[in-house]
Amino acid sequence: MTELLADLGSMLVAVPVLAVAIGYALWRGQRARPLMAGVAMAAVPLLVVPLKIWIDRPGPLTDATGYYPSGHTATAMVAYGGAALLLAPHAPRKWATPAAVLLTLATGIGLILRGYHWPLDVLGSLALCGMLLLALKRALRAAGSRDLSRSTRRSSGKTPTG
Numbered sequence: 001m002t003e004l005l006a007d008l009g010s011m012l013v014a015v016p017v018l019a020v021a022i023g024y025a026l027w028r029g030q031r032a033r034p035l036m037a038g039v040a041m042a043a044v045p046l047l048v049v050p051l052k053i054w055i056d057r058p059g060p061l062t063d064a065t066g067y068y069p070s071g072h073t074a075t076a077m078v079a080y081g082g083a084a085l086l087l088a089p090h091a092p093r094k095w096a097t098p099a100a101v102l103l104t105l106a107t108g109i110g111l112i113l114r115g116y117h118w119p120l121d122v123l124g125s126l127a128l129c130g131m132l133l134l135a136l137k138r139a140l141r142a143a144g145s146r147d148l149s150r151s152t153r154r155s156s157g158k159t160p161t162g
Helices: 002-007 011-027 032-055 071-087 096-114 119-156
Strands: none
Touching: 002 071, 011 032, 011 071, 011 119, 032 071, 032 119, 071 096, 071 119
């Protein structure tokens, strides 16, 4: 069971979830918001890998290094969190954010119980990617208000110049 939970943070599981949410947002006519979510996901290895190399921390059951911060936790948090942010305006109930939190926490718990990461590895990723998701949320909110004003102009027949 812990292996399955840990695998929720793999690129093969988490990124396709975000890709489906991006596709749905594109289908709904959004352009900037899906792009921003994709950029946030692309930022994960750019943030995590240099930290892993610099800190060079050994894992709990190995002498190998490069375990802090947890890449799987970072991937899970940004993929599921980004998907929740994209889907939240269209979800009939507020289920997207709790689902993202649950999947991210399940990933972290699986990684710790399986012996892949120390708890601090997971907490470090949660803190790092929490800041990334806050930035994404602000950017999406700004893009959403721009998209709303554009759609209002289109429906009223007005163009930006008149």
